Amino acid sequence: MPVFSYLAYPVRGAKEELLNDVSALDHCEVMPAENEEVLILVTDTPDEEKEKALQKNLRKLKSLQSLGMTFGHTDE
Amino acid sequence: MNITRRSFIKSLALNSAVVAAATVFPGISFGAWKETDILSGGIQWKKTPCRFCGTGCGLLVGISGDRAVAVKGDPNCTVNKGLCCVKGYHSVQILYGKDRIKKALVRKNDTLVEVPLKEALDLVAEKMKETIKSHGKDAVSIYGSGQWSIPDGYAASKLFKGCIGTNNVEANARLCMASAVTGCLTSFGLDEPMGCYEDIDNADVFVTWGNNMAEMHPVLFSRMLANRKSKTHVKIIDFATRTTRSSQAADKSILFKPQTDLAVANAICYEIIRNKWVNWSFVKKHVSFHKGKTNIGYGTQDHFKFKDKAETVDFKEYKEFLKDYTPEKVEKISGVSAKDIKYMASLYGDPGKKVTSFWTMGMNQHTRGTWINNLVYNIHLLTGKISTPGNSPFSLTGQPSACGTVREVGTLTHKLPHGVVMQEKARKLAAKIWQVPVENIDPKPTYHTVEMFRALDRGDIRFMWIQVTNPMVTMPNLRRYRDGAKKEGRFMVVSEIYPTPTSDVADVVLPSALWIEREGFFGNSERRTQHNEQIVPTPGDTMCNTWQLIEVARRLGFKKQFPWSRKTYIEDIWNEYIQFHDNPKHRMAPYKELKARSGIQWPFVNGMETKWRYNAKYDPACKQKDFHFYGKPDNRAWIWLRPYELPAESPDSEYPFWLNTGRVLEHWHTGSMTRRVPILHKAVPESYVEINSDDADRLGITNGSKVKISSRRGSIVMKASINGRGRPPRGMVFVPFFDESYLINEVTLDAFCPISKQPDYKKCAVKVERA
Numbered sequence: 001m002p003v004f005s006y007l008a009y010p011v012r013g014a015k016e017e018l019l020n021d022v023s024a025l026d027h028c029e030v031m032p033a034e035n036e037e038v039l040i041l042v043t044d045t046p047d048e049e050k051e052k053a054l055q056k057n058l059r060k061l062k063s064l065q066s067l068g069m070t071f072g073h074t075d076e
Numbered sequence: 077m078n079i080t081r082r083s084f085i086k087s088l089a090l091n092s093a094v095v096a097a098a099t100v101f102p103g104i105s106f107g108a109w110k111e112t113d114i115l116s117g118g119i120q121w122k123k124t125p126c127r128f129c130g131t132g133c134g135l136l137v138g139i140s141g142d143r144a145v146a147v148k149g150d151p152n153c154t155v156n157k158g159l160c161c162v163k164g165y166h167s168v169q170i171l172y173g174k175d176r177i178k179k180a181l182v183r184k185n186d187t188l189v190e191v192p193l194k195e196a197l198d199l200v201a202e203k204m205k206e207t208i209k210s211h212g213k214d215a216v217s218i219y220g221s222g223q224w225s226i227p228d229g230y231a232a233s234k235l236f237k238g239c240i241g242t243n244n245v246e247a248n249a250r251l252c253m254a255s256a257v258t259g260c261l262t263s264f265g266l267d268e269p270m271g272c273y274e275d276i277d278n279a280d281v282f283v284t285w286g287n288n289m290a291e292m293h294p295v296l297f298s299r300m301l302a303n304r305k306s307k308t309h310v311k312i313i314d315f316a317t318r319t320t321r322s323s324q325a326a327d328k329s330i331l332f333k334p335q336t337d338l339a340v341a342n343a344i345c346y347e348i349i350r351n352k353w354v355n356w357s358f359v360k361k362h363v364s365f366h367k368g369k370t371n372i373g374y375g376t377q378d379h380f381k382f383k384d385k386a387e388t389v390d391f392k393e394y395k396e397f398l399k400d401y402t403p404e405k406v407e408k409i410s411g412v413s414a415k416d417i418k419y420m421a422s423l424y425g426d427p428g429k430k431v432t433s434f435w436t437m438g439m440n441q442h443t444r445g446t447w448i449n450n451l452v453y454n455i456h457l458l459t460g461k462i463s464t465p466g467n468s469p470f471s472l473t474g475q476p477s478a479c480g481t482v483r484e485v486g487t488l489t490h491k492l493p494h495g496v497v498m499q500e501k502a503r504k505l506a507a508k509i510w511q512v513p514v515e516n517i518d519p520k521p522t523y524h525t526v527e528m529f530r531a532l533d534r535g536d537i538r539f540m541w542i543q544v545t546n547p548m549v550t551m552p553n554l555r556r557y558r559d560g561a562k563k564e565g566r567f568m569v570v571s572e573i574y575p576t577p578t579s580d581v582a583d584v585v586l587p588s589a590l591w592i593e594r595e596g597f598f599g600n601s602e603r604r605t606q607h608n609e610q611i612v613p614t615p616g617d618t619m620c621n622t623w624q625l626i627e628v629a630r631r632l633g634f635k636k637q638f639p640w641s642r643k644t645y646i647e648d649i650w651n652e653y654i655q656f657h658d659n660p661k662h663r664m665a666p667y668k669e670l671k672a673r674s675g676i677q678w679p680f681v682n683g684m685e686t687k688w689r690y691n692a693k694y695d696p697a698c699k700q701k702d703f704h705f706y707g708k709p710d711n712r713a714w715i716w717l718r719p720y721e722l723p724a725e726s727p728d729s730e731y732p733f734w735l736n737t738g739r740v741l742e743h744w745h746t747g748s749m750t751r752r753v754p755i756l757h758k759a760v761p762e763s764y765v766e767i768n769s770d771d772a773d774r775l776g777i778t779n780g781s782k783v784k785i786s787s788r789r790g791s792i793v794m795k796a797s798i799n800g801r802g803r804p805p806r807g808m809v810f811v812p813f814f815d816e817s818y819l820i821n822e823v824t825l826d827a828f829c830p831i832s833k834q835p836d837y838k839k840c841a842v843k844v845e846r847a
Contacts, residue, residue, distance in 0.1 A: 005089035
């Protein structure tokens, strides 16, 4: 059951859009910075299959510039 | 402290990200610690709208184990941005009163005894069937609330209107905002404000029309004060019938005689025209002029009926009509000096000033409530100060979901979730979504609230189910309606959380889940829908109101229409309900988005909230450039010629005082929740009557001494408050209604606006004497 955290960098000017896009995904909790163009994303998926699906969905987001992982944990 | 391994790992993940962010961006700030706050000993924080007023503040409730132990404002919620009022900060304590109703109760030998919940639900369904069989479908009724969660109201409407086929569905929001609805509908063709709370941050002038905003919507009032503090030119004008904390904070306090707000509003328009402050480019393109009937009555008799008739007129006739409302003439009847009327007009008329008008019960609980709403809209329409940031005529809602549940779901006798029962197209839509034969939905409305309780008294209604409201404290001319509910052959079901004078008349009391003990949605004044998940377990046998309705519906044979599982029914209901509003003028946000965010405004179109309606810059439903008032057939906003007319009952030689009623900051409505929060109860432990100090001297009344207040309907003895937080003018007394030991509504009058059917709690005639 993987838990990861990231710094999520939006495409220029799309912070609000990225916040909305990621908030709408399952297994994601997001916290925007108040004074910088970056969000914290914490993902918590129940199994590897869901983790892969989530990664795929994140890659599709047009508002997402890049993700920098800051923490990773699996129970395996 | 109770923290799971998983939540510990997640908080490590979060903190790692925060540290990394701080390294990359020195000075970075994250306001929204949404889930676990390590510094709070592992308390989990969950978002919810506040349980109390129509402001709709976002809260974060702190959970430790199964208990709500803390509250803070939700910094992610744009309504309050992390600030709360005294009620909000103590809100979780309402869950834990010692006498919380946790078991079903049935009256046996005139005593309420505990029974299994199943037995109570069986009895409710059985009595409904029996009543319908013996007296017809219109002998059963449900009376709900602007504090109903949206799914509660939706289930009630579907069961009673769609399945049983009766329009005996009303809610206490008839008593708090029906005039706001009819004001919107008659002026714009569509309900609910066109602006939003961001108007507060943009306005240069605020005029509060008969509402004590400092106590009733304190967080919004704080935003007004913050705006004024940040810019030296911002002004707050308090226009009221008595001096309050709002008056004390305002730049100018102007007092008017009750009911004469009608005349003053017309006088302001007279001045705007006289001084050539009319925004002609706006008026010529976007406004038309109309008049309706006059001398329209007050509804104090049973079976009172009124139907208005609109007639199109022109500006010339409007200008002629306003000649009766010169400031000098209006000064004589209103007590407002011509100079002050002209001053108010100059604020509205100044093209360089953005003006926001706020009102609540002073204008809505009014025997000409629809008219006074029209008249304030007239001012904004004449000057073109509408639907742009800072220019906003705005009726603030009293209750947390009077908008979301009653106005938007349509839990009033004539309404459906989309449209009205009288419209075939609306009935067909409801029938399709509800999966009922269209013949089930009766095209004829039955009773508005006052008339529904009259029908109960007469015996035309034999069964009434009351949820989330306390009419045996709040109905005007109360004695008649309380006695009516106790008559032979009446069956009263009350869904409640604490014992109240309403549960005292019940034959069955169903124990309800409260607020964050169930998943739900509220809709606030600025068209913002807010979701909360179930945050704490339901105590004892308590059951969510929505599920109570579903249980009874299934016992009545409507399983097909109420098929949902206990796990997902709230989401399922939301998904069904929003089909009614699937158009750019009213589209609601999807469930998933509402679950994730701290509220979303409707219309929600292409992923964007509509902040200002009717303005093509912000509203995708507009099909014209600049402004489009698409609610009316002529695509214009309507200016109405509405005259000043006297109230239903005025002071005379026998009853020489006005009686005005309302609330105080610390208590919510009838106090059934807030009086059980020790700190709120101690702040204001009992109700009182505010008396002007000169009147008190003349009558030999001192502060704290007992006073008898009598009307043609009843009397009450209570303690006097002189020079307290509220100071009525000579010839007026004011009583807050939060204390069930003082049933002030035994004294009030059940006169109402003939158009909205909303009663007037602000004006009746009383005598005042030492007790």
